[in-house]
Amino acid sequence: MSHLFDKVLIVGIGLIGGSLALVLKRRGIAREVLGVDLDPGNLEKAKALGMVDSIHTDPCQPALEADLVVLATPVGAIPVVALKMAPHLREGTILTDVGSVKGPVVKALEGALPPGMAIVGGHPIAGRERSGVEAALVDLFQGAKCVLTPTPQTDQVALGRIKALWETMGSEVILMTPELHDQIFAAVSHLPHVVAYSLIGALLDLDNGTTYLSDFAAGGLKDFTRIAMSHPAMWRDICLLNREEILAMLGRFRKALDRLEHLIKQGDGPGLYQAFERAKMAREGL
Amino acid sequence: MSHLFDKVLIVGIGLIGGSLALVLKRRGIAREVLGVDLDPGNLEKAKALGMVDSIHTDPCQPALEADLVVLATPVGAIPVVALKMAPHLREGTILTDVGSVKGPVVKALEGALPPGMAIVGGHPIAGRERSGVEAALVDLFQGAKCVLTPTPQTDQVALGRIKALWETMGSEVILMTPELHDQIFAAVSHLPHVVAYSLIGALLDLDNGTTYLSDFAAGGLKDFTRIAMSHPAMWRDICLLNREEILAMLGRFRKALDRLEHLIKQGDGPGLYQAFERAKMAREGL
Numbered sequence: 001m002s003h004l005f006d007k008v009l010i011v012g013i014g015l016i017g018g019s020l021a022l023v024l025k026r027r028g029i030a031r032e033v034l035g036v037d038l039d040p041g042n043l044e045k046a047k048a049l050g051m052v053d054s055i056h057t058d059p060c061q062p063a064l065e066a067d068l069v070v071l072a073t074p075v076g077a078i079p080v081v082a083l084k085m086a087p088h089l090r091e092g093t094i095l096t097d098v099g100s101v102k103g104p105v106v107k108a109l110e111g112a113l114p115p116g117m118a119i120v121g122g123h124p125i126a127g128r129e130r131s132g133v134e135a136a137l138v139d140l141f142q143g144a145k146c147v148l149t150p151t152p153q154t155d156q157v158a159l160g161r162i163k164a165l166w167e168t169m170g171s172e173v174i175l176m177t178p179e180l181h182d183q184i185f186a187a188v189s190h191l192p193h194v195v196a197y198s199l200i201g202a203l204l205d206l207d208n209g210t211t212y213l214s215d216f217a218a219g220g221l222k223d224f225t226r227i228a229m230s231h232p233a234m235w236r237d238i239c240l241l242n243r244e245e246i247l248a249m250l251g252r253f254r255k256a257l258d259r260l261e262h263l264i265k266q267g268d269g270p271g272l273y274q275a276f277e278r279a280k281m282a283r284e285g286l
Numbered sequence: 287m288s289h290l291f292d293k294v295l296i297v298g299i300g301l302i303g304g305s306l307a308l309v310l311k312r313r314g315i316a317r318e319v320l321g322v323d324l325d326p327g328n329l330e331k332a333k334a335l336g337m338v339d340s341i342h343t344d345p346c347q348p349a350l351e352a353d354l355v356v357l358a359t360p361v362g363a364i365p366v367v368a369l370k371m372a373p374h375l376r377e378g379t380i381l382t383d384v385g386s387v388k389g390p391v392v393k394a395l396e397g398a399l400p401p402g403m404a405i406v407g408g409h410p411i412a413g414r415e416r417s418g419v420e421a422a423l424v425d426l427f428q429g430a431k432c433v434l435t436p437t438p439q440t441d442q443v444a445l446g447r448i449k450a451l452w453e454t455m456g457s458e459v460i461l462m463t464p465e466l467h468d469q470i471f472a473a474v475s476h477l478p479h480v481v482a483y484s485l486i487g488a489l490l491d492l493d494n495g496t497t498y499l500s501d502f503a504a505g506g507l508k509d510f511t512r513i514a515m516s517h518p519a520m521w522r523d524i525c526l527l528n529r530e531e532i533l534a535m536l537g538r539f540r541k542a543l544d545r546l547e548h549l550i551k552q553g554d555g556p557g558l559y560q561a562f563e564r565a566k567m568a569r570e571g572l
Contacts, residue, residue: 076555125502145502187489188502192510194546199481200565201542202535203473213568216411216431216474223509224478228569232562239550239558249488250547256487260480261536264525269362272525276518279486282499283514 003031004165009066011036011059011081013046014231015128016098017072018136020169021051026138029168034062045133063088068096068165075099076237079108091116094158098124100185100234101241102149102178110153118158121149121178123185124171129229142170149178186245190238191253194246196227197235289317290451295352297322297345297367299332300517301414302384303358304422306455307337312424315454320348331419349374354382354451361385362523365394377402380444384410386471386520387527388435388464396439404444407435407464409471410457415515428456435464472531476524477539480532482513483521 008030010017017035024030035052036059037043043055056062063069063085071078078097089095095117099105106121113119124146128135146166150159163173176184203209203221217225239246263271294316296303303321310316321338322345323329329341342348349355349371357364364383375381381403385391392407399405410432414421432452436445449459462470489495489507503511525532549557 184494184498184502187492187495188498188507191488192485192507194550195481195485195543196510197562197565198543198546199478199539200568201546201561202477202539204564204568205538205542206473208470209473210568210571212470212474214571216470221474221478223512224482225565225569226509228562228565230562230566232559232566235562236555236558240553240555243550243553246550247547250543250550252491253485253488254543256491257481257484257536257540260484260487261533264480264529264532264536267526267529269522269526272522273518275487276483276514276516276521278490279483279511279514280516280518282486282490282496283511285496285500 003028004161004168005030005068007032007034007066008068008070009034009036009059009062010052010070010072012071012073012077013037013042013051013133014072015131015133015135015140016124016126017070018046018049018051018133019126019138019140020070020072020098021046022049022136022138023141023169025051025053027168029165030068034066036062042133049133049136051133051136059085060088063093064090066093068094071095071097071099074231074233074237075101075105075241076233078105079112082109083112086113089113089117092118094118094120094161096120096122096162098122100189100238102147102181104241106149106151106178110151118155120154120159120162122162122166123147123149123181124166124169127230129226131229131231139170141166144171145174146171147174147176147181149176149181151178182242182245186242186249190242190246191249193227193230193235194239194250195253196224199224200228289314290447290454291316291354293318293320293352294354294356295320295322295345295348296338296356296358298357298359298363299323299328299337299419300358301417301419301421301426302410302412303356304332304335304337304419305412305424305426306356306358306384307332308335308422308424309427309455311337311339313454315451316354320352322348328419335419335422337419337422345371346374349379350376352379354380357381357383357385360517360519360523361387361391361527362519364391365398368395369398372399375399375403378404380404380406380447382406382408382448384408386475386524388433388467390527392435392437392464396437404441406440406445406448408448408452409433409435409467410452410455413516415512417515417517425456427452430457431460432457433460433462433467435462435467437464468528468531472528472535476528476532477535479513479516479521480525480536481539482510485510486514
């Protein structure tokens with residue numbers, strides 16, 4: 001048989017889970033795709049869009065049949081769902097996830113599941129302004145990076161199969177420890193989001209904040225507000241799970257902000273020029 | 287005659303000055319466009335691109351002939367150039383600018399020039415990632431907003447002609463006081479830029495900052511770094527000229543950042559959700 005997997009169970013059919021299901025079906029990577037979601041309306045949409053073969057609101061019964069389980073719920077729910085499913089998974093089933101935080105999630109998965117299960121932590125670096133199943137795209141992962149975070153406990157065969165899965169999606173797979181992943185993403189993703197949310201919060205606190213935002217966003221704000229389109233539950237979970245790394249990065253950000261504010265207070269033209277040029281040159285190097 | 291102006295002198299042939307020159311020429315809005323720039327190479331390019339009829343490195347001699355002078359240098363240089371040109375401007379000439387800060391600039395212009403001159407402060411809200419004369423576009427101002435900032439001293443006929451000029455460019459003209467302009471743009475543009483520069487600075491301070499930036503910018507950082515492509519001299523000048531308003535907005539931003547950091551420290555899930563949802567709803571309202 002030419003399928004990479006037989007029955008793939010995807011828990012959480014949103015942007016990521018839905019896009020994954022779509023490619024698995026369209027390209028015949030899985031023989032069968034089983035969709036689980038708490039929202040029956042969401043499941044009906046996924047069925048109508050041809051993403052899944054069968055739909056379920058409870059993950060336990062279909063878990064018995066799956067040879068691959070992909071947890072694609074908001075990241076905070078991943079350990080909870082895994083714990084619930086644990087007694088219903090058969091030996092040899094591979095369990096992976098797509099959560100944006102890896103350290104505590106992989107730890108929880110390895111703690112919750114019996115030793116016979118193969119666990120591979122994953123994080124496809126893909127997103128859109130819109131979220132939800134209707135935003136799913138067949139080429140969402142094409143040309144994107146996907147981080148996999150093996151630990152000393154990780155089964156190497158399972159790791160190889162999950163690597164193959166994401167490469168089939170068109171992604172470039174990068175391996176690193178869960179801890180390094182969380183450090184890097186605290187820097188390049190979580191901190192920028194916290195900063196953008198703070199900025200929008202500060203503007204909304206102004207009397208005319210909403211008017212300013214809507215009338216003059218072209219002045220540089222549009223890029224910031226785009227970031228605020230992500231799902232609030234996702235960012236709540238990320239802030240709770242990657243708390244320490246985010247707080248550490250926030251400390252570094254404050255130092256840089258203090259430095260720039262000091263230059264502005266002092267009216268230090270050459271210092272400001274140097275700071276701005278450094279950023280511009282770094283951007284041009286990308 | 288069907289020209290809106292006879293001889294227009296544009297001082298500073300960069301993205302804004304160059305785009306303005308391009309439209310003035312192409313659409314015959316001015317009979318003649320005179321280009322001034324400190325950089326002779328820049329002037330040659332503008333000539334070759336058909337933006338200007340004649341090129342000059344000194345603004346004083348061609349100023350004698352112009353019925354409209356547009357100051358499009360980095361904003362910090364505008365008062366200096368105006369002071370230098372003042373003795374060479376004939377009565378009735380209209381002088382306008384395109385600077386991103388208005389209060390101190392308009393004040394300096396009104397102080398520097400003889401009473402017979404008509405001064406109209408302006409700020410077209412247009413930009414691109416790239417800067418310089420090669421980035422100039424014929425449709426840069428099409429559909430954009432342009433703020434004009436009259437004062438009690440402003441000649442109403444001159445204001446009407448500058449309004450007509452920007453409307454001919456396809457822009458929507460908005461009138462407000464220089465002070466309100468500087469408050470609004472401290473909020474929607476200057477603060478976001480200072481924050482973005484601080485964020486990039488914090489990441490560059492990391493040992494692996496450059497690698498993280500280049501390998502994982504898709505995680506949310508790309509929108510931030512785009513902002514850092516602007517010209518360092520422009521942002522230095524803005525920070526120096528709109529210092530008080532920017533510092534006030536930075537104070538507000540710090541309060542919002544403190545609030546979010548506190549929620550993260552406390553692990554306050556409902557509080558975080560609420561903060562993120564507020565931003566998302568504001569964005570959706572745009």
